[in-house]
Amino acid sequence: MSLTSADFAAIWLTLQLASLTTVLLLVIGTPIAWWLARTRSRLKGPVAAVVALPLVLPPTVIGFYLLITLGPHGFIGQLTQSLGLGILPFSFAGLVVGSVFYSMPFVVQPIQNAFEAIGERPLEVAATLRASPLDTFFSVALPMARPGFLTAAILGFAHTIGEFGVVLMIGGNIPDKTRVVSVQIFDHVEAMEYAQAHWLAGGMLVFSFVILLVLQAKGRTKAVVR
Amino acid sequence: MSDDGMIDARFKVDYSGFGLDVDLQIPGRGVTALFGESGSGKTTCLRCVAGLERANHGYLRVNGELWQDSAVGFFLPTHQRALGYVFQEASLFAHLTVRRNLEFGFKRIGGAAQRVKLAQAVELLGIDHLLERMPEHLSGGERQRVGIARALLTSPKLLLMDEPLAALDHKRKNEILPYLERLHDELDIPVLYVSHAPAEVARLADHLVLLAEGRAVASGPVSELMARLDLPLAQSDDAGVVVQAQVRAFNADYQLLSLGFAASELRIQVAHAPLPVGKQMRFKVQARDVSLALEKPAHSSILNVLPVTVVAEVAAQNSAHVLVQLDMQGTPLLARITRFSRDQLELKVGQALWAQVKSVAVLA
Numbered sequence: 001m002s003l004t005s006a007d008f009a010a011i012w013l014t015l016q017l018a019s020l021t022t023v024l025l026l027v028i029g030t031p032i033a034w035w036l037a038r039t040r041s042r043l044k045g046p047v048a049a050v051v052a053l054p055l056v057l058p059p060t061v062i063g064f065y066l067l068i069t070l071g072p073h074g075f076i077g078q079l080t081q082s083l084g085l086g087i088l089p090f091s092f093a094g095l096v097v098g099s100v101f102y103s104m105p106f107v108v109q110p111i112q113n114a115f116e117a118i119g120e121r122p123l124e125v126a127a128t129l130r131a132s133p134l135d136t137f138f139s140v141a142l143p144m145a146r147p148g149f150l151t152a153a154i155l156g157f158a159h160t161i162g163e164f165g166v167v168l169m170i171g172g173n174i175p176d177k178t179r180v181v182s183v184q185i186f187d188h189v190e191a192m193e194y195a196q197a198h199w200l201a202g203g204m205l206v207f208s209f210v211i212l213l214v215l216q217a218k219g220r221t222k223a224v225v226r
Numbered sequence: 227m228s229d230d231g232m233i234d235a236r237f238k239v240d241y242s243g244f245g246l247d248v249d250l251q252i253p254g255r256g257v258t259a260l261f262g263e264s265g266s267g268k269t270t271c272l273r274c275v276a277g278l279e280r281a282n283h284g285y286l287r288v289n290g291e292l293w294q295d296s297a298v299g300f301f302l303p304t305h306q307r308a309l310g311y312v313f314q315e316a317s318l319f320a321h322l323t324v325r326r327n328l329e330f331g332f333k334r335i336g337g338a339a340q341r342v343k344l345a346q347a348v349e350l351l352g353i354d355h356l357l358e359r360m361p362e363h364l365s366g367g368e369r370q371r372v373g374i375a376r377a378l379l380t381s382p383k384l385l386l387m388d389e390p391l392a393a394l395d396h397k398r399k400n401e402i403l404p405y406l407e408r409l410h411d412e413l414d415i416p417v418l419y420v421s422h423a424p425a426e427v428a429r430l431a432d433h434l435v436l437l438a439e440g441r442a443v444a445s446g447p448v449s450e451l452m453a454r455l456d457l458p459l460a461q462s463d464d465a466g467v468v469v470q471a472q473v474r475a476f477n478a479d480y481q482l483l484s485l486g487f488a489a490s491e492l493r494i495q496v497a498h499a500p501l502p503v504g505k506q507m508r509f510k511v512q513a514r515d516v517s518l519a520l521e522k523p524a525h526s527s528i529l530n531v532l533p534v535t536v537v538a539e540v541a542a543q544n545s546a547h548v549l550v551q552l553d554m555q556g557t558p559l560l561a562r563i564t565r566f567s568r569d570q571l572e573l574k575v576g577q578a579l580w581a582q583v584k585s586v587a588v589l590a
Contacts, residue, residue: 124313127304127305128310129330129331135305146321
C-alpha cells in the first residue's frame with residue numbers, strides 16, 4: 001500500500017502553493033521588511049503588529065475574515081469582481097492570497113532582522129562611494145542580508161506547507177484546486193484510511209524535521225564564523 | 227576673496243545635549259586637521275560636510291561648488307558629492323573582495339572622471355598582494371589602507387578622514403602614517419582630517435581648526451597655532467612647534483642633515499639618514515627640549531644654538547614651569563623652563579636670548 005494518485009495530486013498542489021506563496025512573499029515582504037527595519041515612523045509599531053498577527057491568531061479567525069473580505073460582498077471580493085476576476089474563495093488563487101497573509105511574519109521577520117543587522121554604516125559608505133539609495137539597496141543591502149532571505153524562504157515555504165485551518169476556511173476541499181496535503185490527511189483519517197494517512201503524515205514529519213535541521217546547521221555555521 | 231581654492235562651511239546643528247555652531251574658511255588644498263577632544267563636534271562637522279548629517283542651518287561651498295545652502299533649501303545628497311570618506315573603522319563591504327571593494331566607487335564615477343587609477347591607488351597604499359582576499363582575512367592596518375584606497379578611487383575633490391588611525395594600535399599606526407604622507411605629497415587632493423592625537427596633527431596637517439564644545443576656537447596654519455600660548459595645545463605634555471624647512475646640505479662624514487627655514491637664513495642640524503638637497507620637509511621641536519641662555523654657550527654638546535627674542539610667557543599647568551613663546555627670526559619656538567630659571571634669567575618680553583635645542587624630530 002502506498003500513495004494514491006489523489007495523494008500525489010495533493011502533494012503536487014501543496015508544492016505549487018508553497019512555491020508560489022514563497023515567491024510572492026519574498027517580493028511583497030522585502031519592501032515591508034526594509035521599511036520596518038529603517039523607518040522612524042510612528043506607524044512602525046502597528047504595522048509590525050499586523051504583520052505578526054498570524055503568529056498568535058487561530059488560523060480559523062484569519063480564514064474567517066479572509067472569507068468575508070474576499071467573498072462576493074467583501075471589499076476585495078467586489079474589487080476582484082469589478083476587475084473581471086470573479087471571487088477568490090474556494091479557488092487556488094484564494095488559497096494563495098490566504099497563504100500569503102498566513103505566512104507573512106515567517107518571511108518578513110527574518111529579512112527585517114537581517115536588514116537591521118547590517119546597520120547604518122555600510123549604507124553610508126555606499127553613499128560616499130556614489131551609490132544612489134536604490135543602487136545601495138541592490139548592491140549592498142540585498143547581498144548583505146542574503147542569509148536572512150534564505151531563512152525567510154525556507155520558513156515561508158515550510159509554514160505554507162503546514163497550514164490547515166486557513167485552507168479549510170477559504171479553500172475548502174476541492175481536488176486539484178484546493179485539496180492540499182494537510183487536508184488530504186484529514187480526509188484519510190475521516191475515512192479511517194490510517195495507512196494512507198501514515199504515508200502522508202510521516203512524509204510531512206520527515207520534511208519538517210529536515211527543514212529545522214537545516215536551519216539549525218545554518219545557525220551553527222554562522223556562529224562559528226563570528 | 228574668490229570662491230575657488232576655499233572650503234567655506236557654516237553649520238548649525240542642535241541635538242539634545244549637543245550643539246554644533248561653526249563658521250569655517252579652510253584652504254582648498256593641503257591637509258586641514260579638525261582637532262579637539264571627543265565630544266567637541268569634529269566628527270559631526272565632518273559628517274555635515276559629507277552630507278551624512280543634515281545641518282538644519284548649513285552652507286557649504288567646496289572649491290567653487292555649492293553642496294548645501296539651507297537658506298534656499300538646497301542640499302546635495304551624499305552620493306552626488308565628489309568626496310571620499312575614510313571611516314574610523316575601515317568599514318569594507320564584507321561580501322566583496324578587496325578588488326571589488328576598490329572598484330565599488332571607481333566604476334560608479336565613470337571613465338572620464340577617473341583621475342586616480344586603480345593601479346596608482348593600489349601602489350600608493352601598498353595593497354597589491356591583497357586584491358583577491360576577503361576583508362575578514364585582512365589585518366586592521368591592511369583594512370584601513372584598502373579603505374583609504376577605495377575612497378581615493380572616487381577621484382574626490384575633497385577627502386574626508388575621520389580618525390583613520392584611532393582604531394589601530396601603535397604599530398599599525400606607524401605602518402599607515404607613511405602612506406598618508408605620500409598621499410599628501412603625491413596627490414593634489416585637499417584633505418579634512420579629524421583627529422584628537424597631537425602627534426598625527428604635527429606630522430600630517432598644514433592647517434588646523436581647533437574645536438571645543440561644538441565651536442571653532444581657532445583656525446590657522448599648524449606652525450602658528452601650535453606656538454600660541456592661549457590655546458590648549460601649548461599646555462599638552464608634548465607641546466612644541468612644527469617648522470617647515472628645506473634640506474640645505476648633508477654631511478656624510480658625521481651623518482648630519484642641515485635644514486634651513488623658510489623665513490630666515492638660520493639653520494639647524496640633525497642626525498638623520500641622507501636626504502636630497504632642496505627637499506621640503508618639516509620637523510618638530512618639543513617645548514621641553516628647548517633651554518634658554520643669556521649668552522651663547524661656547525662649549526656644548528648641543529648642536530643647535532639659535533638667537534631668539536621673547537614674545538610672551540604664560541604659566542604652565544603645573545606651578546613649577548612656565549611656557550615661553552620665542553621668535554627665531556620669524557619662526558616661532560616654544561620653550562618650557564622652570565619658573566626658577568625664568569626668575570634667574572629675569573625674562574622679559576623683547577629680551578634677546580640664545581635657545582639651545584636639545585632634540586629635533588624630523589617628521590617627513
